[in-house]
Amino acid sequence: MMEKTILKSSFPQWIKSLQSFKVFIPKRENFGWELSSNNQILEIASDYTYPVVPPKKLIFPQEEIFFEFEQNPDNGIELKEVLPEESPQVIFGVRPCDGRAVEAMDLVFGGSFEDLYYWRRRRQTTLVGLACHQPPSENCFCLSVEGSPYSEDGLDILLTDLGDRYFVKALTEKGEKLLSEAPSLFKEITPKDREEKERVHLEAQGKIKRHLNGARELPEKIKAIFDSNFWDEESSNCLRCGICTYLCPTCHCFDINDETKSLAPLRGRRIRTWDTCQFPDFTMHSSGHNPRPDRASRLRQRLAHKFLYFILLYDRFQCVGCGRCISLCPVGIDIIEVLTRARNHGK
Amino acid sequence: MVNNVYLPRIGEIIEIKDEVKGARPIKTFRVRLTDGPIFSFRCGQCAMLSVFGKGESMISISSSPLVTDYLQFSILKMGRVTSALHEMEPGNLIGVRGPYGNGFPIESWKGKNLIFIGGGIGLAPIWSVLQTALLQKDDYGELMLIYGARTSQDLVFRSELQQLKNQIPVHLSIDVAEPGWSEFVGFVPQNVLDKKPSPQNAIAITCGPPIMIKFVIKALKDLGFEDDQIYTTVENKMKCGIGKCGRCNIGHHYVCKDGPVYSWAQLKELPQEF
Numbered sequence A: 001m002m003e004k005t006i007l008k009s010s011f012p013q014w015i016k017s018l019q020s021f022k023v024f025i026p027k028r029e030n031f032g033w034e035l036s037s038n039n040q041i042l043e044i045a046s047d048y049t050y051p052v053v054p055p056k057k058l059i060f061p062q063e064e065i066f067f068e069f070e071q072n073p074d075n076g077i078e079l080k081e082v083l084p085e086e087s088p089q090v091i092f093g094v095r096p097c098d099g100r101a102v103e104a105m106d107l108v109f110g111g112s113f114e115d116l117y118y119w120r121r122r123r124q125t126t127l128v129g130l131a132c133h134q135p136p137s138e139n140c141f142c143l144s145v146e147g148s149p150y151s152e153d154g155l156d157i158l159l160t161d162l163g164d165r166y167f168v169k170a171l172t173e174k175g176e177k178l179l180s181e182a183p184s185l186f187k188e189i190t191p192k193d194r195e196e197k198e199r200v201h202l203e204a205q206g207k208i209k210r211h212l213n214g215a216r217e218l219p220e221k222i223k224a225i226f227d228s229n230f231w232d233e234e235s236s237n238c239l240r241c242g243i244c245t246y247l248c249p250t251c252h253c254f255d256i257n258d259e260t261k262s263l264a265p266l267r268g269r270r271i272r273t274w275d276t277c278q279f280p281d282f283t284m285h286s287s288g289h290n291p292r293p294d295r296a297s298r299l300r301q302r303l304a305h306k307f308l309y310f311i312l313l314y315d316r317f318q319c320v321g322c323g324r325c326i327s328l329c330p331v332g333i334d335i336i337e338v339l340t341r342a343r344n345h346g347k
Numbered sequence B: 001m002v003n004n005v006y007l008p009r010i011g012e013i014i015e016i017k018d019e020v021k022g023a024r025p026i027k028t029f030r031v032r033l034t035d036g037p038i039f040s041f042r043c044g045q046c047a048m049l050s051v052f053g054k055g056e057s058m059i060s061i062s063s064s065p066l067v068t069d070y071l072q073f074s075i076l077k078m079g080r081v082t083s084a085l086h087e088m089e090p091g092n093l094i095g096v097r098g099p100y101g102n103g104f105p106i107e108s109w110k111g112k113n114l115i116f117i118g119g120g121i122g123l124a125p126i127w128s129v130l131q132t133a134l135l136q137k138d139d140y141g142e143l144m145l146i147y148g149a150r151t152s153q154d155l156v157f158r159s160e161l162q163q164l165k166n167q168i169p170v171h172l173s174i175d176v177a178e179p180g181w182s183e184f185v186g187f188v189p190q191n192v193l194d195k196k197p198s199p200q201n202a203i204a205i206t207c208g209p210p211i212m213i214k215f216v217i218k219a220l221k222d223l224g225f226e227d228d229q230i231y232t233t234v235e236n237k238m239k240c241g242i243g244k245c246g247r248c249n250i251g252h253h254y255v256c257k258d259g260p261v262y263s264w265a266q267l268k269e270l271p272q273e274f
């Protein structure tokens, strides 16, 4: 662990010093903020909130090739593994919730079957967090799910905006390495820096408007109302667009499919793409039988995964309280409201 | 070098047998791996088979782990992948990755009577246990098979079943009467009630269509079997086979990894999403 400060006026030099990395910095687009690697941007805009598509896409891309297959002249089959390039990347402006989400995703892609594609990128990724001095969304509720606007979980560095400078806390070796690329830019901290940082953190906490009370009671509650008609009522407006899951920083479900480029000789590739539990065919067997046949069972799956199953598996929520699914759902299905009603259901 | 879990090994189909013809055809495939010996596995485990250009399907290994020359799969033609498999000929190449799933806890069944209850293609995973128990007959008590299908032409492993009758009691059934059929007519659960296997020191292993399993379990309970004496397998749509793609779950269990084998004692505690 290493604590320093850097003047905002020196920030561009730091970014420039990171030549051996692909650097992603938030860029304003007409649809919102995006993590961009266009090399033009050398600072984090003061009105930056958070990216519409969470940083997961840089570690677990929406589409990726597993391998290519090709029939060879003696009718054998050649498989060519397509692994992510060996290229280290740095992501600036990772909000603490999104950092915690990466940590949750690590649990899924690790374990007894390690996902090589995920870990190739993950190991080459340095996450530079930015504490929120203002909640990026009116729907932020990180405090209710064991996070905070200055959580360090999953991050390599946490920056805190102190006006003319950042408080820089390097949390991992990867983080320290990033500081060592331009050591002269970083200053020793003073007690005043530390005081200011604490103040910013506490103030931010007070600005969070939304709360999901008693989240740790939800696992039992969801179990208790699993078979009730609660879910029918809550899900009846769902359009099955999948936005709530595609843009969720912790959702990891995917599909695997083959794409054929040529039939004779056979040539093509196997790809993985993001998928969602909100699509009916996600679970539909070839026979037409579907264990989650309606909106109710699919909404229940989304929420039970985040607030029951993940807790049973890893003792943590699979929701980091970023509020994206609330802000972006076209029909206003609000996870805080649904879960609050779930808690009170039958009372 | 870390193993790439998504990269299949190449398997060569060495033998294909037509089990069932007609609208719902079933074929049995024997496959060897082109790059070396087959992997070791447990009864009830599965493999992801690929037809390159079509995709992958999870299929139970129906041969016994004691047979190491080949892997055997019995496959019902359904959609893209299974139809492509049905088009194949010996010598054709497929992808194989696995083994996946937990398998049956057959070590803990030593000394017990085993009652196998199957319906249709559901005989495939059972077959692996049955063959193993036959090869290690001294380790187990009495064996019995109760097996049924819609018609006599829908029964798989027909010639093997005839031979099996010389070794253990085999009770076949078909759903509706046919000329020349001398065995039970009716559904598998009814045949179970008719044959009344004793729960004494016994384990019942049942696989088949979900509706059959449901009523077989009920029949077994009526005969006095305890929940932890009944084992079954769960089938859910699968893609990754390793607990990551998120679709095959029942509650916090990923059937591909934590299943597909469950005792009824375990399964009844989980959400019934299968």
Ligand SMILES: Cc1cc2nc3c(=O)[nH]c(=O)nc-3n(C[C@H](O)[C@H](O)[C@H](O)COP(=O)(O)OP(=O)(O)OC[C@H]3O[C@@H](n4cnc5c(N)ncnc54)[C@H](O)[C@@H]3O)c2cc1C
Pocket (backbone or CB within 6 Å): A284, A285, A286, A287, B046, B055, B056, B057, B058, B059, B060, B061, B073, B074, B075, B076, B077, B078, B079, B080, B081, B082, B083, B121, B124, B125, B234, B235, B236, B237, B238, B239, B260
């Ligand atoms: C644990 C397990 C063991 C199985 N064992 C056997 C067996 O021994 N013999 C046999 O004939 N069938 C078995 N099945 C069913 C078999 O996997 C499906 O029938 C097959 O995947 C259908 O694929 P398709 O491409 O032909 O159909 P499509 O309808 O084209 O399916 C598209 C894809 O969806 C997935 N999918 C669709 N339905 C199922 C399903 N019911 N189960 C799993 N994945 C599905 C597969 O990835 C498939 O490739 C088993 C399924 C499971 C889960």
Ligand code: SF4
Pocket (backbone or CB within 6 Å): A237, A238, A239, A240, A241, A242, A243, A244, A245, A278, A328, A329, A330, A331, A332, A333
């Ligand atoms: S974003 Fe809203 S409408 Fe779309 S799938 Fe999710 S809950 Fe349904």
Ligand code: FES
Pocket (backbone or CB within 6 Å): B237, B238, B239, B240, B241, B242, B243, B244, B245, B246, B247, B248, B249, B254, B255, B256, B257
């Ligand atoms: S098949 Fe992907 S999680 Fe089970």
